Amino acid sequence: MTATVEPVAVPDAASPSLDAVWEDRPGIPGFLTTVDHKRIAVRYLVTATAFLFIGGLEAMVLRAQLAGPNGTVVDADTYNRIMTMHGTTMIFLFNTPVFAGFGNYLVPLLIGAREMAFPRVNAFSYWVYLGSGSLLYSSFLLHAVPDGGWFAYTPLTSSAYSPDVGLDLWAMGIVFLGISTTAGGINFIVTIFRMRAPGMTLSRLPLFCWAILTMSFMIVFALPAITLAGVLLELDRTFGMQFFSPAGGGDPLLYQHLFWIWGHPEVYILFIPATGIISMVVATFSGRRVVAYHLVVAALVATGFISFGLWMHHMFATGVPFLVASFFSAASLVVAIPSGVQIFAWLATMLTGRVRLEVPMLFAIGFVVTFVIGGMTGVMVGVVPFDQQVTDSYFVVAHFHYVLIGGTVFPAFAGLHYWFPKAIGRMPSRRLGVWSFWFTFVGTQLTFFPQHILGLEGMPRRVWTYPEGLGWDGPNALSTAGSVVLGVGLLLSVVAFALAWRRGEPADADPWGGETLEWAIPSPPPPYNFAGVPIVRSDAPMWDDDPPRAITHLDGEDLTVPHDGHHRAVLTSPLDAAGLEAVSMPEPSYTPLVVAGSLTLLCVAVIASSWPIGLVAVVVASAALIRWHDGIGS
Amino acid sequence: MELTAPPVGGRRPDRMPNRSRRLPWRRCLVGATLALPLAGCSDGHSVLSAKGPEAARVSALGWGMIVVSSVISAVVFGLLAASLFPSVRERFRRHDETALVRWGGVALPVVVLLALSGLTVAAMVPSDDRDGTLELTVVGHQYWWEVTYPGTGAVTANEIHIPAGRRVRVALESPDVIHSFWVPSLAGKIDMVPGRTNHLVLEADRPGTYRGQCAEYCGAQHARMAFVVVAQEPAEFQRWLRHQAEPLAAAATDRPGRAVFERESCAGCHTVRGTEADGAIGPDLTHLADRDTIGALTLPNDRREVRAWVRDAQQFKAGAEMPPIDLSSEDLDAIVDYLEHLR
Numbered sequence: 001m002t003a004t005v006e007p008v009a010v011p012d013a014a015s016p017s018l019d020a021v022w023e024d025r026p027g028i029p030g031f032l033t034t035v036d037h038k039r040i041a042v043r044y045l046v047t048a049t050a051f052l053f054i055g056g057l058e059a060m061v062l063r064a065q066l067a068g069p070n071g072t073v074v075d076a077d078t079y080n081r082i083m084t085m086h087g088t089t090m091i092f093l094f095n096t097p098v099f100a101g102f103g104n105y106l107v108p109l110l111i112g113a114r115e116m117a118f119p120r121v122n123a124f125s126y127w128v129y130l131g132s133g134s135l136l137y138s139s140f141l142l143h144a145v146p147d148g149g150w151f152a153y154t155p156l157t158s159s160a161y162s163p164d165v166g167l168d169l170w171a172m173g174i175v176f177l178g179i180s181t182t183a184g185g186i187n188f189i190v191t192i193f194r195m196r197a198p199g200m201t202l203s204r205l206p207l208f209c210w211a212i213l214t215m216s217f218m219i220v221f222a223l224p225a226i227t228l229a230g231v232l233l234e235l236d237r238t239f240g241m242q243f244f245s246p247a248g249g250g251d252p253l254l255y256q257h258l259f260w261i262w263g264h265p266e267v268y269i270l271f272i273p274a275t276g277i278i279s280m281v282v283a284t285f286s287g288r289r290v291v292a293y294h295l296v297v298a299a300l301v302a303t304g305f306i307s308f309g310l311w312m313h314h315m316f317a318t319g320v321p322f323l324v325a326s327f328f329s330a331a332s333l334v335v336a337i338p339s340g341v342q343i344f345a346w347l348a349t350m351l352t353g354r355v356r357l358e359v360p361m362l363f364a365i366g367f368v369v370t371f372v373i374g375g376m377t378g379v380m381v382g383v384v385p386f387d388q389q390v391t392d393s394y395f396v397v398a399h400f401h402y403v404l405i406g407g408t409v410f411p412a413f414a415g416l417h418y419w420f421p422k423a424i425g426r427m428p429s430r431r432l433g434v435w436s437f438w439f440t441f442v443g444t445q446l447t448f449f450p451q452h453i454l455g456l457e458g459m460p461r462r463v464w465t466y467p468e469g470l471g472w473d474g475p476n477a478l479s480t481a482g483s484v485v486l487g488v489g490l491l492l493s494v495v496a497f498a499l500a501w502r503r504g505e506p507a508d509a510d511p512w513g514g515e516t517l518e519w520a521i522p523s524p525p526p527p528y529n530f531a532g533v534p535i536v537r538s539d540a541p542m543w544d545d546d547p548p549r550a551i552t553h554l555d556g557e558d559l560t561v562p563h564d565g566h567h568r569a570v571l572t573s574p575l576d577a578a579g580l581e582a583v584s585m586p587e588p589s590y591t592p593l594v595v596a597g598s599l600t601l602l603c604v605a606v607i608a609s610s611w612p613i614g615l616v617a618v619v620v621a622s623a624a625l626i627r628w629h630d631g632i633g634s
Numbered sequence: 635m636e637l638t639a640p641p642v643g644g645r646r647p648d649r650m651p652n653r654s655r656r657l658p659w660r661r662c663l664v665g666a667t668l669a670l671p672l673a674g675c676s677d678g679h680s681v682l683s684a685k686g687p688e689a690a691r692v693s694a695l696g697w698g699m700i701v702v703s704s705v706i707s708a709v710v711f712g713l714l715a716a717s718l719f720p721s722v723r724e725r726f727r728r729h730d731e732t733a734l735v736r737w738g739g740v741a742l743p744v745v746v747l748l749a750l751s752g753l754t755v756a757a758m759v760p761s762d763d764r765d766g767t768l769e770l771t772v773v774g775h776q777y778w779w780e781v782t783y784p785g786t787g788a789v790t791a792n793e794i795h796i797p798a799g800r801r802v803r804v805a806l807e808s809p810d811v812i813h814s815f816w817v818p819s820l821a822g823k824i825d826m827v828p829g830r831t832n833h834l835v836l837e838a839d840r841p842g843t844y845r846g847q848c849a850e851y852c853g854a855q856h857a858r859m860a861f862v863v864v865a866q867e868p869a870e871f872q873r874w875l876r877h878q879a880e881p882l883a884a885a886a887t888d889r890p891g892r893a894v895f896e897r898e899s900c901a902g903c904h905t906v907r908g909t910e911a912d913g914a915i916g917p918d919l920t921h922l923a924d925r926d927t928i929g930a931l932t933l934p935n936d937r938r939e940v941r942a943w944v945r946d947a948q949q950f951k952a953g954a955e956m957p958p959i960d961l962s963s964e965d966l967d968a969i970v971d972y973l974e975h976l977r
C-alpha cells in the first residue's frame with residue numbers, strides 16, 4: 001500500500017472565493033449560526049464526551065457505594081437517582097449522540113461531499129440534543145432527579161410512586177431528544193443517497209457509511225415507539241390517563257413492549273456505527289480493504305432487520321407464553337450470526353494484512369476482545385431458562401457493559417484517536433494513547449468481569465446496598481477498583497487530545513495512510529471540504545494510484561465555483577452516483593438555534609403546565625420556522 | 635424468641651444441615667479452570683449450584699454454555715493474537731480469504747446456535763404437574779413479601795416454608811409496582827406484575843434455607859426486599875403450617891403491650907389474627923416471633939433491633955411504608971414484649 005497523497009487539484013481562480021463564501025463569520029455569531037457539518041460534529045463529540053464523563057462520575061459514586069457491604073457513601077434515594085441518571089446519560093446523552101458526531105463529521109468527507117443534505121436541520125439537531133440534555137440535568141437544580149431507572153418502568157414511574165417532577169423531565173427530555181435523533185437519521189439517509197461523489201456506487205460506499213445508513217433507517221423505525229412510550233407516560237402522569245394502570249384497564253406491560261420495541265434496536269443503533277468505525281480502522285492498520293465487504297454489508301443490514309424482532313427477550317421474566325418465548329429466544333440467537341460475520345471479517349482482514357499497532361488499532365483490538373465476551377454472554381441471555389436466572393442480576397449488568405463499553409466506547413475512542421489528526425490537524429501523543437488504551441482495557445475487564453460472578457451468585461442489579469456474608473464482597477471490591485482504572489484510562493485519552501490540540505505535532509493530510517477520501521484533503525479540512533468534485537473510480541480511492549483522483553470541471557460546467565456567492569454542492573443519483581446536478585446549499589442562520597431553543601422552552605412549559613410560556617414558545621418557534629428558508633439560494 | 639440474634643439474612647444452625655460438609659469443591663475446581671473462577675463456590679444463593687430440579691436444569695445449561703463460549707472465545711483470541719505475527723499471516727495469505735468469514739462467521743455460529751436452540755426449547759418445556767403439588771401465593775409489596783397458604787388461613791411474611799422434595803407452585807402477584815421473585819439456587823425469576831398472576835415452580839431437594847431477593851427495581855428499598863425459602867421435612871412443614879394457621883398465641887393475650895398495640899396506629903396497618911388488629915398495609919404479625927428476621931431480612935428478630943425498628947423503621951429502611959412512631963419508652967417496651975410473645 002502506498003499512501004502518497006497527491007495535492008488535490010484545485011482550480012486556482014476558484015480557491016479564494018471558495019474560502020470567502022464558505023468561511024463562517026468570526027466569533028460568537030459564527031459559532032451560533034454555523035451549519036458546517038464539521039463544526040457541528042465536533043460539538044456533538046465534545047458534548048457527548050462531556051456527558052460520558054458526567055455519567056462516569058455518577059458510575060464512580062455507585063461503585064464507591066457498592067465497594068463493600070452496607071456502604072454509607074450515599075443513601076438509598078440518592079443512589080437510585082444517580083443510578084437512573086447514569087443509565088440515562090450513557091445511553092441517551094453519550095452513546096447515541098457520540099455516533100451522530102462521528103457520522104456528521106465523516107459521512108460527507110467519506111463520500112466526497114461538501115455538506116450534509118440538510119445543514120440547518122443538522123444544526124437544529126445538535127441544539128435540540130443540547131436542549132434535552134439540559135432539560136434532563138436541570139433536575140439536579142430542581143432537586144428532583146428522576147428515580148425510575150433508565151427504562152422507567154411503570155407503575156413505579158406513575159405519579160403515585162414518583163410524584164416529583166423528575167420523571168416529567170425524564171419523559172419530556174427523551175421525547176424531545178427523539179426529534180434530534182430522528183432528524184439526524186433522515187439527514188444521514190438523504191446525504192448518503194444523494195450527495196455521494198460521482199462514481200461512488202453503493203457497492204463502493206465505505207463500510208462506515210453503510211453502518212450509518214443502517215443505523216439511520218433503524219432510528220427512523222424504532223424511535224416512534226419510545227416517543228409513544230414517553231408521551232403516554234407523561235399523559236398518565238399529568239392527566240391521570242390510565243394507559244399503564246391495571247385499575248383503569250391499562251397494562252404495565254404495554255409500556256415494556258413499547259420501550260423495548262425501541263430499546264432492542266437501540267442496542268444495535270449504538271453498536272452498528274461503532275462497527276463502521278472499526279471497519280475503517282482495521283482496514284487502515286491492516287493495510288488492506290476489509291475482507292468480504294459484501295458479506296459485511298449484508299451482515300449490517302441483516303442486523304438492522306433482525307434487531308426489530310427481539311424486543312421480548314428483555315421480558316422473558318414477565319411471564320411470557322411458551323411459544324412466544326421460543327420465537328424470541330431463537331431470534332435472539334440468530335442475531336449473533338451477523339455479528340459473527342463481522343468479527344471474522346475483521347480477523348481475516350488482520351490475518352491477511354499487515355497489522356500496525358497504532359493507538360486506534362489497539363482500541364479496535366480491545367473492542368474485539370471485549371465485544372466477543374459480551375457477545376457470548378449475549379447468546380446466553382437469549383436462552384430463556386438461563387435468562388430467567390440471570391436477567392435483572394449483575395450478570396446482565398456485566399453483559400451489557402461488555403457490549404456497550406466494548407462495543408461502543410472502545411470504537412469511539414478508536415475513532416477519536418484515528419480522526420483527531422484529520423479534524424484538528426495535530427497528532428495526539430502515541431505514548432499517552434497507548435497508556436490510555438491499557439488502562440481502559442484492564443479497567444474494563446477488572447470492573448465488569450467480576451460482575452458476571454456477582455450475578456451468578458444471586459446479586460440483583462440496582463441495589464443500593466447489600467449485606468455482608470453473601471460472598472459478594474470480594475467481586476464488588478474488585479469491580480470498584482477496576483472502575484477507577486477505567487476512569488483513568490479514558491481520562492488519559494482526553495489529556496492526550498487536550499495536549500495535542502494545544503501543541504501537538506502537526507499532522508499532514510494522510511498521517512495513517514487511510515483508504516478513504518477524507519485523507520485526500522488537508523488536515524484540518526477547509527470549510528468546503530473538497531475544493532473540486534472528487535471522482536471515484538475504485539473501491540479504495542486513496543489506495544489506487546492509477547487513475548489518480550480527478551477533481552474538478554465536469555460536464556463543461558465548473559461545479560466547484562460558488563454560484564451567486566452561495567454554498568454550492570453536487571447531487572448524484574441514489575444508486576450509482578451518476579447524473580450530476582449542482583445545487584445551492586443553505587447557509588449559516590440563527591433559525592436552527594431559535595427553533596430548538598423555543599422548543600426547549602415548550603417542553604419546560606408542558607412540564608410546568610404554564611400556558612403563557614407555552615404560547616410564547618410556540619409563537620417564537622413558528623416565526624422562526626417561517627423564516628427557515630431565508631438566505632437559501634435557488 | 636431467641637435472644638441471641640442470628641446474623642442478618644439469618645439462618646438458624648439447625649436449618650443448615652451438613653452445610654460445611656457439602657462444599658461444592660468439585661464445581662469450584664471446574665470453575666477455576668474455566669472463565670468464572672469464583673462462581674458456584676458458595677452455598678445458598680447461587681445460580682450455578684442448584685439445590686432443586688428447576689434450577690438444576692438451568693445450571694447444567696449454564697455450565698455447558700460457559701464451557702462452549704470459553705472455547706469459542708479462546709479460538710477468536712488466538713486468531714487475533716496470530717494476526718500480530720508475520721509468519722502466521724503468510725500462511726493465511728495463501729488461503730481463500732473469505733473462507734474464514736464463511737466458516738467462522740457463518741457456519742460455526744449456525745451450528746452452535748442451532749444446537750443451542752434445541753437445548754433451550756427442551757429446557758423450557760414445563761415439567762409435568764405431578765400429583766400433590768402444593769400451592770401458595772406470594773404477594774410482593776414495597777418492600778416485603780406476603781406469603782399465604784390458600785385454604786389454611788396461614789399468613790406470614792418474608793419467610794416461605796416449603797416441604798423439601800415436593801413441587802410447590804407459587805402464584806405471584808403485586809398490588810403496587812413490579813417486583814420479581816428470585817431464589818437463585820431453586821429457580822429462575824418471574825416478575826410480579828400488577829393486574830396479573832404469574833406462576834413459578836419451586837422445589838428443593840433437601841431441607842435447608844435458601845436466600846431470595848427482589849430482582850426488579852421497585853423503588854427506594856428494592857435492595858432491602860429479601861426473603862428466605864425454608865425447606866423442611868414434610869412432617870415438620872405440616873406442623874409449622876398448622877401452627878401458622880392458628881390465631882393469637884394464648885401467652886400473648888394478656889400482655890399489657892397488646893392494648894398499646896391496638897390503641898396505637900400499629901393495628902391500622904398490621905393484622906394479628908384473633909385480635910382487633912386487622913390492618914392490611916404491613917406484614918401479618920400473628921406469629922412474628924417465629925421469624926428469624928424483620929423488615930425483609932433487614933434486621934435480626936431480637937428485642938433490641940425490634941425496639942429500634944418500631945420506634946423508627948425509616949432509620950433502617952428509608953422509604954418503607956412504616957412511619958416512625960412516637961411512643962413513650964414504657965409503651966415501646968410493652969409493645970416489644972407483646973411482639974415477643976407472638977409465637
Ligand SMILES: [Cu+2]
Nearest residue numbers: 813848852859
Ligand atoms: Cu421489589
